[in-house]
Amino acid sequence: MANRPTIVLLPIWGTGHLMPMLEAGKRLLARGGDLSLTVLNMAPPTPESAAEVTDLVRREEAAIAAGQADTIHFHNLPIIEHPPNLLEMDDFISELVQLHVPHVRDAIAGLKSPVAAMIIDFFCTPVLDVSGELGIPTYVYFAGNASTFALLLSLESNKGKEDTVDVPGLPPVPRSSLPSPLQDEASKSYKWFVYHSRRYMEATGIIINTAAELESNVLAAIADRAPPIYPIGPVLSLKPPADEPHECVRWLDTQPPASVVFLCFGSMGSFTAAQVREIAEGLERSEQRFLWVLRSPPAEGGMHPTDANLEELLPDGFLERTKGKGMVWPTMAPQKEILAHVAVGGFVTHCGWNSVLESLWFGVPMVTWPLYAEQHFNAFTLVADLGVAVGMKMDREMGNWVESWELERAVKCLMGSSEEGRKVREKAMVMKVACWKALENGGSSYTAVQRLYARAAGGQNVETPSTVEDI
Template identity: 45%
Template sequence: MANKPCMYFFTFYAAGHLMSMIEFAKRLSSFGNSFSINFVVLMEPDERNQLGSPLCSSYLQSLQAQNTPFQFHRLPSVEPPTSYDGIPELVGFYVRSYLPHIKAQLLASPSPISALVLDVCASDVIDVANELNIPSYLYHTSTATYLALVCHLSCQEDENNLKDFSEAENINVPGLIPIPSTCLPNDLLNRNSGSYKWIMHVGRRSNEAKAVVVNSNIYLEKTSMKALAEGTPLAPDMTIPNIYPIGPVISLGKNKSKEQECLKWLDRQPMKSVVFLCFGSMGAFNVSQSRQIAIALEQSRHRFLWVIRKPSNELVGYPSDGNLDELLPGGFIERTKERGLVWPSLVQQTDILSHEAIGGFVTHCGWNSCLESLWFGVPMVAWPIYSEQHLNAFQLVNEMHVAIAMEIDRKEGFVSAKELERAIKCLMDEGSEEGRSVRKKTEEIKLACRKAVEVGGVSYVHLENLAIELGWKEVHSQST
């Protein structure tokens, strides 16, 4: 149709954002073809910006091979910021620089634009949406608890009285279980930082959207979902918009070409016998920590598949393939070859987690990885590294009861070999009471999450209601 209305989705060239947003758009499009879907990917790598995620690149290639009918638009390059104190502030500077180009892109659309769907981190695009009289929706790729925390803190902010959160044992958010200050996201620890202030700005802007879509559900986060729905006690100075919890939204596409040998090795292992260690697209450890991991794996006597990468020297950079001679103790590969595999490059994580040989997952607790692990019923050992992962780990252990906690040096992010060995044994040993409890709860949540996204499930109903609100004709006709 020549004048078929369209929707624009704004996301970032980062695996935890781009993949989740596109999978969300796929789910919406399953209700029919009332709209054409357009994507604008911010912070794409170019000659000025080298923040290229290898996972994003491979995912977009697979999307192209599937002939997904989404249109992707590139904005002109912008000058990268020269000074910032963390990734959130860096993103904020980029978004503001893109605003004139975003406005021009939307004005040039040959079709009427029905709505904008914005990654929460791109919430300043609301200014352009308001100017052009286009409804805006926010898509939150992390937990409902993190959203509730930010909404609450942004209402309590007093610029003249910024105290360090370390002075308090717990952060008390109405409706949520008390959050230890040691479990706060990295970027919320320093209340005088530019990144903290930018996150508070994003929190205050969330009440300007027509609705917020959250990649979670009530089975995962009952308390925070209720707190967000009630609104006022959580954020008395804000009007929290409608919340659509539609999760888990994950990419389940298969891409086995590079991991074939890895998967063949898993095929030879007993069911649920292997602990999988993988730390996301940006997670990697130095030589000292890598050797502690090796010692723990050797001492645990459990089968393992370990994805090992070499950290980047840049503040915002992606790890490279691991140099095993440099990162591992001498003789480790030979001593463990009968029960372990060290994999020095990226893997398609869902291919691994879905394999019947996997019995546990040592994870950095990125939310997408957590959702993937729960979808396949794999219990976890929580090893948070950056961003909001410490908060995610707290929830996995204390609210969802699907992970084993570890003692982590928060300042250095260091975990001893003895502590990792204890956690792996606790998770994997048949005689571990805590391990049995975590495995049982993980299986319960797996079944609940799968039921939630089926037709008639709670997440499906929220998605359908959102589609009706957006004006998807096929849904509207089915529901009337």
């Protein structure tokens, strides 16, 4: 029905933001009621990201046509001129969102359906002016973890601190573990994050892609410092494996259980030729089985890594010497299918939160190799708080440089018989069970979605807790 109430989703264009928010919206639809979702799409700023979003929307619309007709609608916002002379991505995103505010207002005014609520990306707080003006309950969707949200809430109280900062629910955090934009308090990026953190207080609620059991200390510590919090994660898009297994999966089928360390660094991760040689030397000396997704830096003017030329990048004879116990894959690979495979026993990761959740969902312990955004902070929490990862020494000033011997040490620790590795592996399995139980009927995340549905979508007869502490 054209006039059924709708929940408006406003993501930013990155698939790491768009996909989790869309999956969260689908969870609300699954709770029942005569509702729809309306997704407002901002035009991506690069051809690569535009192609990703177009492909995603095409797949979603095909699925809707096959059985979910008239429940999810995509609305493209007008293409606007990008902000000029912005070098930092956080500045660029925030200012581009600000330029979209009048178009968001027009799009909502033009909807034929009544708007029950809005869910906006955590970069989209300028849009709170529109929802406040129109009287629409609005929730911030935080695609990262609760620890990063707590860090943003505590920015102003930590201003001027030089060595460590205090984040509610966490041990003291070294400033060296903060995201780059938050290390320079005079930068425009820092000021934008302070702006966003203040505006979070105006939201009707905060939806976080985590589970109460994963970050219980942090969630308890910020429960009275923010609007109502809904930890509904892990929010993952888990699909049945392909009919024809990927070549990486077929190779894993030949390996012993829990014997392979998987190295993969996200859609934006790549390394210099010198760093690639260090990785190869470290892996070879570790004598561990490995599956390494290796991509080259972006072409000039591009943002996304390109397929790797293995003969040019790898040391002479490396592939031959590691044949049978190692595989290097030079393009994108099905990360979730690989992490789900019984042969995978560890994951060297860039620590993007979506990748972390996928790893925990399958009970795979990690080695941290953060590259950008909030990943250094995530790496700190994975080691110091959650205890599901082995950390590595790296030089951030040299582009997150890691020596071969340090990778060798970390991989041996994770996959071998050390006490540290054993504890990390055990904790990862504990977190796997916690994630699965959280999403079961009556689990903490299932209940958080029920609470959110009851408030945002007008659900009826829902017996639910009222605070994070009750979950």
